Amino acid sequence: xxxxxxxxxxxxxxxxxMGCKRKRVEDVRFTQGKGNYVDDVKLPGMLHxxxxxxxxxxxxxxxxxxEEALKVxxxxxxxxAETLKTVNLAWMPTLAGDVQMVLADGKVLFQNQEVxxxxxxxRYAADDGVNKVVVEYEPLPPLVDPFKSMDPDAPVLREDLAxxxxxxxxxxxxxxxxxxxxxxxxxxxxxxxxxxEVAIKEMISYxxxxxxPLETCQCVCSFDKVKGELTIWGTFQAPHVIRTVVSxxxxxxxxxxxxxxxxxxxxxxxxxxxxxxxxCAAVASIVTGKPVKWVEDRxxxxxxxxxxxxxxxxxxxxxxxxxxxxxxxxxxxxxxxxFDACADxxxxxxxxxxxxxxxxxxxxxxxAVDGVYTNKAPGGVAYRCSFRxxxxxxxxxxxxxxxxxxxxxxxxxxxxxxxxKPEQFPYHSALGWEYDSGDYHTAMRKMMETTGYAALxxxxxxxxxxxxxxxxxxxxxxxxxxxxEIVGAGPSKNCDILGIAMFDSCEIRMHPTGxxxxxxxxxxxxxxHETTWAQIIATEIGIPADxxxxxxxxxxxxxxxxxxYGSRSTPVAGAAIAMAARKIKAKAQMIAxxxxxxxxxxxxxxxxxxxxxxxxxxxxxxxxxxxxxxxSVPPGMEPGLxxxxxxxxxxxxxxxxxxxxxxxxxxxxxxxxxxxxYALDDCGTRINPMIIEGQxxxxxxxxxxxxxxxxxxxxxxxxxxxxxxxxxxxxxAVETPHWETDFTVTPSPHHPIGAKGVGESPNVGxxxxxxxxxxxAFSFLGATHIQMPHDYxxxxxxxxxxxxxx
Amino acid sequence: MAxxxxxxxxxxxxxxxxxxxxxxxxxxxxxNLQMTGTHIGCETTHCGACTVDxxxxxxxxxxxxxxxxxxxxxxTIEGMANADGTLSALQEGFRMMHGLQCxxxxxxxxxxxxxxxxxxxxxxxQEIRMGISGNICRCTGxxxxxxxxxxxxxxxxxxEFREAAE
Numbered sequence: 016x017x018x019x020x021x022x023x024x025x026x027x028x029x030x031x032x033m034g035c036k037r038k039r040v041e042d043v044r045f046t047q048g049k050g051n052y053v054d055d056v057k058l059p060g061m062l063h064x065x066x067x068x069x070x071x072x073x074x075x076x077x078x079x080x081x082e083e084a085l086k087v088x089x090x091x092x093x094x095x096a097e098t099l100k101t102v103n104l105a106w107m108p109t110l111a112g113d114v115q116m117v118l119a120d121g122k123v124l125f126q127n128q129e130v131x132x133x134x135x136x137x138r139y140a141a142d143d144g145v146n147k148v149v150v151e152y153e154p155l156p157p158l159v160d161p162f163k164s165m166d167p168d169a170p171v172l173r174e175d176l177a178x179x180x181x182x183x184x185x186x187x188x189x190x191x192x193x194x195x196x197x198x199x200x201x202x203x204x205x206x207x208x209x210x211x212e213v214a215i216k217e218m219i220s221y222x223x224x225x226x227x228p229l230e231t232c233q234c235v236c237s238f239d240k241v242k243g244e245l246t247i248w249g250t251f252q253a254p255h256v257i258r259t260v261v262s263x264x265x266x267x268x269x270x271x272x273x274x275x276x277x278x279x280x281x282x283x284x285x286x287x288x289x290x291x292x293x294x295c296a297a298v299a300s301i302v303t304g305k306p307v308k309w310v311e312d313r314x315x316x317x318x319x320x321x322x323x324x325x326x327x328x329x330x331x332x333x334x335x336x337x338x339x340x341x342x343x344x345x346x347x348x349x350x351x352x353x354f355d356a357c358a359d360x361x362x363x364x365x366x367x368x369x370x371x372x373x374x375x376x377x378x379x380x381x382x383a384v385d386g387v388y389t390n391k392a393p394g395g396v397a398y399r400c401s402f403r404x405x406x407x408x409x410x411x412x413x414x415x416x417x418x419x420x421x422x423x424x425x426x427x428x429x430x431x432x433x434x435x436k437p438e439q440f441p442y443h444s445a446l447g448w449e450y451d452s453g454d455y456h457t458a459m460r461k462m463m464e465t466t467g468y469a470a471l472x473x474x475x476x477x478x479x480x481x482x483x484x485x486x487x488x489x490x491x492x493x494x495x496x497x498x499x500e501i502v503g504a505g506p507s508k509n510c511d512i513l514g515i516a517m518f519d520s521c522e523i524r525m526h527p528t529g530x531x532x533x534x535x536x537x538x539x540x541x542x543x544h545e546t547t548w549a550q551i552i553a554t555e556i557g558i559p560a561d562x563x564x565x566x567x568x569x570x571x572x573x574x575x576x577x578x579x580y581g582s583r584s585t586p587v588a589g590a591a592i593a594m595a596a597r598k599i600k601a602k603a604q605m606i607a608x609x610x611x612x613x614x615x616x617x618x619x620x621x622x623x624x625x626x627x628x629x630x631x632x633x634x635x636x637x638x639x640x641x642x643x644x645x646x647s648v649p650p651g652m653e654p655g656l657x658x659x660x661x662x663x664x665x666x667x668x669x670x671x672x673x674x675x676x677x678x679x680x681x682x683x684x685x686x687x688x689x690x691x692x693y694a695l696d697d698c699g700t701r702i703n704p705m706i707i708e709g710q711x712x713x714x715x716x717x718x719x720x721x722x723x724x725x726x727x728x729x730x731x732x733x734x735x736x737x738x739x740x741x742x743x744x745x746x747x748a749v750e751t752p753h754w755e756t757d758f759t760v761t762p763s764p765h766h767p768i769g770a771k772g773v774g775e776s777p778n779v780g781x782x783x784x785x786x787x788x789x790x791x792a793f794s795f796l797g798a799t800h801i802q803m804p805h806d807y808x809x810x811x812x813x814x815x816x817x818x819x820x821x
Numbered sequence: 822m823a824x825x826x827x828x829x830x831x832x833x834x835x836x837x838x839x840x841x842x843x844x845x846x847x848x849x850x851x852x853n854l855q856m857t858g859t860h861i862g863c864e865t866t867h868c869g870a871c872t873v874d875x876x877x878x879x880x881x882x883x884x885x886x887x888x889x890x891x892x893x894x895x896x897t898i899e900g901m902a903n904a905d906g907t908l909s910a911l912q913e914g915f916r917m918m919h920g921l922q923c924x925x926x927x928x929x930x931x932x933x934x935x936x937x938x939x940x941x942x943x944x945x946x947q948e949i950r951m952g953i954s955g956n957i958c959r960c961t962g963x964x965x966x967x968x969x970x971x972x973x974x975x976x977x978x979x980x981e982f983r984e985a986a987e
Contacts, residue, residue: 038916045924046912046931048858048898055857137852139843229862229870229925229959280860280925281959313863541923541960709919712962740867740957748950748963 026622031561032554033768036705039546040561041539050278053233056248058306061235062091064296065141066315067131067148069123072159072390072733073170074152076119079131084147089140091303093148094132094295096120098302104294106175107264110287110512111364112183113193113355114175115393117291123152124172124353125392126735127318132295134307157390157733161327161350164191164387172353172388183355184364184386193355193386198369198446204381207342211333215417217800221406221782223325223350223391223727226398227743228540230280231316236296237306244271245297251276251568252286252538253578256512258570260289263513265297276568282540283717284396287358287580290320318738321358322391322727323398325350326368326406330414338422340433343380343445345371345410349395351386357395358580359402360510360517366402367501367667369446373411374455374499374671375433380445390733399717399778401502401581408498412783413790413800416495420794426495426787427468431459434497441764448501450669454697454761459497462673462695465757468493471677479795488683490796490819494676494788498780502772503586503668512577518663519587520574521595523552525656527645529638530562533595536576537588538568542774543706544584548592550702551768555596556603557623557637574659582670582772585702586763591662593767598658602644606656607635609649668763668771672696674780678788682819685811687723687789689752694780699762699771711777712754718781720746722789724806744806793817829893831856832900840887846880847871849887850897858898858928862957869956872929873897879936881929881955898928901935910976911935911969920969922960930956934970943974946985 021029031037044050067079081093096118099105106114119130133144156170163169171177171190180187184194208214234249245267251257254276262269279286296309311320326347333342349365351357359366365384372380397403415433419426434455435442442450462468475491482490507516525531533552537544549563567573576588600620607625608615611633618625624636635643644656677691694711701707724744728737737743762769782803789805790798796817801809814820824839831854838853850859850873862870864883871883874896903909911931914920921927930953937944937952944952949967958966968984975982 039919039921041924042916042921043908045921045927046908046915047902048856048928050858050924052857052860052925054851054861057852057855138848139841227959229868229923229957230860231862279923280862281923283959313865313868541925543922705919709922709961709965712964713922713960716962717959739865740863741865745867745957745959747954747957748967749954751950751963754962754964 023622030553030557030559030623032550033702035550035703037546037550037560037703039543041543041545052230052278052280053235053248053250054310056235056277058235058237061306061308062134062136062299062303063138063141064132064134064299064307064309065138065145066129067133067145067150068127069119069130070126071123071152071154072126072157073124073155075122075155076130077151077153080149081131083149084133084144087140087143087147089136090133090144092134092299093144094118094134094299099298102298104264104298107289107294109354109356111355111357111359112361115354115356117294125390126733127315129291129319132299134299134303158191159389159729159731159733161348161387161389164389165189172390191388193351193388194364196364196384197382199381200379201381203379204342204344207379208331208333208344211341212336213421214331214333215414215421216331217414217417219328219330219410219413219800220802221324221326221328221409222803223322224398224721224725225317225322225727225743226283226285226396227317228281228283228285231311231313232286232290232292232320233310234293234296235306235308236300238300240304244273246273246275247297248275248277249293250279250286252282252540252580254538254568254570255536255575256578257289259515260513261297274570276538279538279540282580284323284358284398284400284580285321286540287396288321288356313740314738317727317743318735319392321394321396322352323394323396324406328406328410330410332414332418334418338424338429338432340375340377343372343377345382347384349384349386350389350391351395352389352391352393354393355386356393358397360504361512362509363402366397368403368407370404370448370499370501371407371411372444372446373408374435374497376435376439377445382446391729397581399714399775401500401504401775404500405779405782408779409783409786412496412498413786416787416790417799420799425472427459427463430495430497431456449666450499451666451763451765452761453499453669453671454759455497455671458671458673458695458697458759461757461759462675462693466675466693468675488681490680490682490792492678492680492788492792494678494784494786494791496674496780496784496787499669499671500776500779501667501669502582502775503664504581504583505667506665507663515577516663517577518661519576519591520659520661521588521591522574522659523595523599523657525599525641525644527642529558529641531558532564532566533592534566534573535588535592536574537579537584539579542579542584542710547703547706551589551592552596555593556600582775585770585772586668586766587662587664589770590664590767591660594662595658595660598660599656602656603637603640605652606640606643606648610635610643610647665765668699668766670696670698670771670773670776672776672780674784676784676788678792680789680792680810682814685807685809685814687810692752693755693757694777695757695759696773696776697759697761698773698776699760699766700769701760702770707773708756710774711756714775714777715754715781716746716751718778719752719785720744722782722785722803722805724804726804825888827887827891829890829895831895832897842886842888844887845883846885846887846890847882850882856897856899860925860928862925867957869933870926870929872932872956874932874936879933898931901931910973914969914972914976918965918968918972920961920966926956926958930958930966934973938974938977942978
């Protein structure tokens with residue numbers, strides 16, 4: 016061997032495979048303003064659409080007069096529900112089995128609901144037209160409070176459902192009731208409570224908020240009348256699903272629909288669903304024969320497309336006096352707004368909320384969720400969350416703290432006492448999940464040691480004494496959160512969207528020169544798939560990641576997949592990528608054996624190629640195999656080197672983590688300071704630590720926003736009062752705390768590379784950590800549970816209500 | 822609506838166009854000049870995705886009329902790479918420090934950081950955080966953006982960049 020021969024370490028490093036902090040390939044274009052987002056798509060003759068929206072939360076639409084609007088220069092058409100009825104599109108199906116008005120049909124059910132769609136030659140003219148459409152409304156009493164939605168005299172919101180006593184998820188109890196979903200053993204759980212030595216009960220609300228990616232929802236629809244083909248560029252987290260949905264509702268053959276999701280400026284769940292803007296732009300393009308662009312503005316985004324959360328969770332835990340939990344009972348009142356447009360797998364009306372037993376070994380549990388209609392925007396999307404897991408984690412993590420307070424036990428100690436033990440995995444939870452793997456005690460102890468938890472508790476005790484003595488007006492809180500997520504939807508046995516199983520896919524084509532292109536059914540919105548997917552392939556087949564082009568988002572070229580949300584990309588598509596790469600490798604092995612004139616079994620894999628066992632100098636690199644695949648394959652073998660894999664995961668994955676927030680609050684002003692935030696995540700095998708850390712930073716920042724102020728709030732008359740970035744809390748670099756990250760690695764036993772997904776963990780674990788810190792700070796003054804969001808005013812109010820300020 | 826003839830310098834080149842008085846500068850840049858690197862995130866001056874540099878100041882182009890930029894000298898993200906086409910210190914810093922994810926806020930963030938470093942070539946972390954507080958990022962949590970700007974400052978100042986300990 017001469018000195019020029021690269022070492023094994025150098026060969027491995029050259030691949031930039033899994034585990035490497037590979038710099039992102041996306042950044043070269045993004046840092047130069049050369050991304051291609053939907054609003055950057057400009058087609059010849061393109062028109063622009065804009066909505067007339069309702070100022071009323073609940074009203075009858077008496078008439079719509081477009082006469083003056085059509086006189087505005089540049090305005091070409093005004094589309095109303097009457098127009099849409101001619102093509103049977105006035106209503107559209109939702110992912111949750113409900114129907115939703117595309118444009119107001121007889122009445123409006125939330126403020127800023129879409130009433131008419133004005134199409135014009137440019138966006139200014141469209142806006143002029145919107146101002147000239149005259150709509151006559153007859154206001155009806157608004158229903159804002161979900162707790163009043165099932166009152167006997169509550170106004171009837173959904174007249175279209177009159178007489179329907181059964182919905183998509185079973186019987187309806189009231190005209191504003193959507194579904195009731197029950198899981199668990201009620202009898203056993205009730206018995207646990209009647210025998211309980213200690214029990215707590217609290218109504219824990221997770222307020223309504225919004226994913227609000229920096230790029231709003233938008234699309235360009237272009238219908239080619241001659242070919243009968245519809246091309247849609249859109250902000251779609253799940254482009255293939257959009258294609259199928261459009262085909263089903265617009266009755267267009269699916270092969271004539273081309274959906275392209277170009278670069279996406281953040282999604283966080285906002286861009287999963289189908290919105291009236293997409294339908295209207297498509298219809299407008301069909302009607303006018305020209306491409307039509309629809310771009311939501313920020314106010315429209317916050318007030319009309321897809322809120323998140325709005326779960327009101329009455330939570331009870333039963334336990335023994337020494338702190339062993341014996342039962343969990345939760346009732347959720349879920350405010351779904353005017354239409355049930357939740358983006359959950361179809362069979363799951365409350366998503367995976369039944370992960371609510373969390374990281375703890377509850378012998379029994381019972382959960383009931385009632386979904387109700389109110390005069391608010393529809394949605395219920397998974398905002399950086401796997402289908403209501405965030406709500407579930409908040410519920411159990413807050414409740415465990417309340418129980419610890421009742422038992423006068425340290426919250427960390429109570430958790431350690433009740434964790435599922437490593438030897439219990441795979442663990443069957445009382446509410447029906449099979450947790451694949453976990454080592455909670457190790458993660459929790461690492462968090463406690465690294466942060467100096469015991470010393471922090473001591474400091475807190477001293478500060479409390481100082482507060483009592485009147486020496487300080489500052490109180491200190493420690494927010495412990497230990498979450499278990501359930502991500503990677505999901506196995507076809509229990510996960511589908513409109514009947515399509517939630518598999519995902521990858522196709523890899525290797526080129527003769529040792530390069531290749533790989534396409535997936537997922538769609539990055541900032542997660543860096545172009546970088547990380549190539550790393551998986553690099554490690555699996557020994558071709559440098561730089562030589563693998565990753566492409567997503569074009570339904571004509573990518574294999575069918577269910578898209579990117581719910582932290583499903585790595586657990587599902589990541590597995591498909593590894594499986595497709597292994598098919599490539601298997602064929603490559605046959606080619607190498609033929610070329611090296613040995614039996615396949617005599618070959619072993621070595622970083623970037625095969626070598627003959629016992630003869631390490633007899634090798635064939637994957638690069639050379641790629642060339643051979645196109646000119647000298649074994650007799651009888653088809654030439655070429657490509658593979659497709661559709662991966663139906665055998666189970667979900669269960670990432671977990673231990674977080675600690677250290678917060679100081681001035682009781683006289685309510686101003687808080689996050690002194691320290693530590694996040695330990697276990698997402699199994701780590702593909703790119705740099706990207707994982709970035710995901711954690713981002714998710715924690717969103718969690719910080721939600722817990723400390725970010726809210727979609729309605730006044731008593733049904734007006735949205737947080738409809739712009741002025742009122743909707745968006746933390747800047749100044750408010751955002753410094754993040755400390757850490758990890759343990761417990762690989763998923765059923766995933767081909769052991770990875771579990773991480774994008775949403777920090778949001779799921781972060782919110783309870785912040786909220787528990789605030790509640791922990793106030794607990795010694797007598798607080799048991801203070802509702803989120805914990806902004807300065809509410810903190811001050813809490814202090815005042817507890818008698819800490821005059 | 823009557824249109825106004827507009828001339829200005831954008832990224833070093835003289836440009837002109839006819840615009841309505843109400844046309845926003847960001848639309849003139851994106852639609853008339855076809856430079857789509859400048860983004861629109863909120864249309865209310867809160868998010869900073871539309872930040873450009875005008876006559877030596879950071880300006881949110883979504884709340885300025887194009888006619889107000891008559892005769893001015895504008896730099897957009899398209900004018901930020903080095904003359905030889907390589908990434909500038911700031912662009913490189915964002916990439917090296919993972920200071921971006923979806924990329925939507927990035928052009929505005931880089932334009933703001935560009936002006937910040939002109940005003941204060943060696944900012945502290947707090948000065949950077951305050952300096953970019955008019956720009957919202959939904960993905961990164963800012964920590965790596967701060968590092969990206971520190972990286973660029975070090976490179977521009979010709980000193981070694983040292984990442985602060987976590």
